[in-house]
Amino acid sequence: MFEFKIKVTDKKTRARLGEFLTPHGILTTPSLAFVGTQGNIKLLNANEVYRSGMELMIVNTYHLWVNNKVAEIQRAGGIHNYSGFKGIIMSDSGGYQVFSLGFRQLHKVGKITKMFPGKINYGFDKENVIKISDEGVFFKALDGKELFLDAKKSIELQEKIGADIIFTFDECTSPLNSKKYTREALKRTHTWAEISKQIHSKKNQALFGIIQGGSYKDLRQYSAKVIKKIGFLGYGIGGSLGKTKRDMLAILDWVVPLIEEDKPRHLLGIGGVVDLFNGIERGIDLFDCVIPTREARHGVVYTHYGRYDLRKLKTKKQVLEKSCLCLACRQHLTAAQLYVLYKSADFGEKILAQKYLTLHNIYFFSELLKRIRSAIAEKNFTKLKKIYSVYYQ
C-alpha cells in the first residue's frame, strides 16, 4: 500500500528526490504540507483548494476532536470526502498541542526559542491548561471542560479521521525545558510510540514515528535508535528544535544518518523558505508549516524575489508576481488593488484580499517545491539554493 522510492540522490548533499506511493496517489518529495487544522484551509473552499494546485495537507487531530468533528468525518466516509480535498492528507497526533497549549504559553517561546521573541500577548490567559502524566495528557478546553488524550485515543481518532499519513502521539517539549525534564518527556514519547504502533491497525494509513529529545545530542540519537527499532514507515522529527536555527540544523545532522535511507523523513512544523533548503540539504523529504497561510492572512506575500509585507507593495501597479498562476495574478489584480482590498473597512473585502493572498502563497510554495524537485533531478540543487539565498536569508 505504501512504498517510498528514491529516484535521485544529490551527490554533494543529503537531498533526494523521492516518490511516496499512497492510497491517494503518488507524492513526489520533497514536499510541503499546508495546514488545514479542521479539515479545511482557512478562508478557502474545496474548489479553491483544488484549483490552487495543492498536493499535500495536514489536519489536526486535537482540533477535530475537541470541536466534535470526528463523528461527522466518519459519517462522510473519511477526511478526504469531508474536506473535499483529493490529494494526500496527513494528520498530526495532537502531540504538538501538548506544547502549544502548555509550555509555549508559560515560556512564551516557539519550538525554537527565538521564534517568539519578547513579550507577546496572545489574547488568551496564560494559566497552564495542560497536565502531563506518563499515561497521557489532560487538556482544559476553552469551555473549561477537561479532556484526556493518550496514544491509544490519538490513534483511534486518527484512524477514524482516515488520513493517509498519521503520526504517533508524542510530547513536544519546550526549548526552555531542562535536560532532565526533556529526558523524562522522551521516555513518555517512546512509550507512546510503542503503544501507537500496537494500536494502529489500518493498512491504508502509514504511521510515522516521531523522534524527540530536544537539542540534546545524546537524547536525539537515542531517540532515533529507539524509534527506528520500534519500526515505522517513516519518521517525524519533532520540536523542540533548540535555541537557534543552527541548533535545529545540528539536530538534523545528528538524527538523519541514524535512520534508514529508504524511509521518508518529515521535519514537523517547519517550512520557511530558508528552512526548506536547509532541511532538504540534510535529507528531509517532508515538511508542514502554517507560515504560507497564516502570514497571508497577516498581509505577507511570498515571491521568487523575496518576502514582502503587502504594505510595502501598495504603490505597485503590477501583479504580485508575473509568472504566478494563482487566482489573483491570473486575474491581473495588482498589488495596489490587493492592498486597497486588504485595508478596506468592509470586512468582506478584507477577507477577499486574505483569500487571494492565501491562494498566492500556496501557489508560491507549491511552485518553489516543484523547482527544488527539478533542481535535484537536474543535479543543481545547490545552485538553486544559492539563487534563493539572495532574496531569502
Add this chain to the structure above:
RNA sequence: GUGGCUGUGGUGUAACGGCAGCACUAGGGCCUGUGGAGCCUUCAGAGCGGGUUCGAGUCCCGUCAGCCACC
C-alpha cells in the same frame, strides 16, 4: 445681519480646573506539526490673541472658522 451651538494628532473621539487618553489611519517589526482574519512597536494633537489661577483643553473676554435657526 441677529441669535445659538461647536472648534483637541491625518480622521473620529475622551478627560470634577491637576501627567492630554483611546480607536482608526500612517510608519517599523513579528508569526514555523494554526487555541491567532492575530500580536508588538513608533510617529503624530488643543484655530488664533488676551485674561483669571499655584495650575487652563477645561472658566472669562475678544477674534477667526464651521454648522444650525431666524430676518
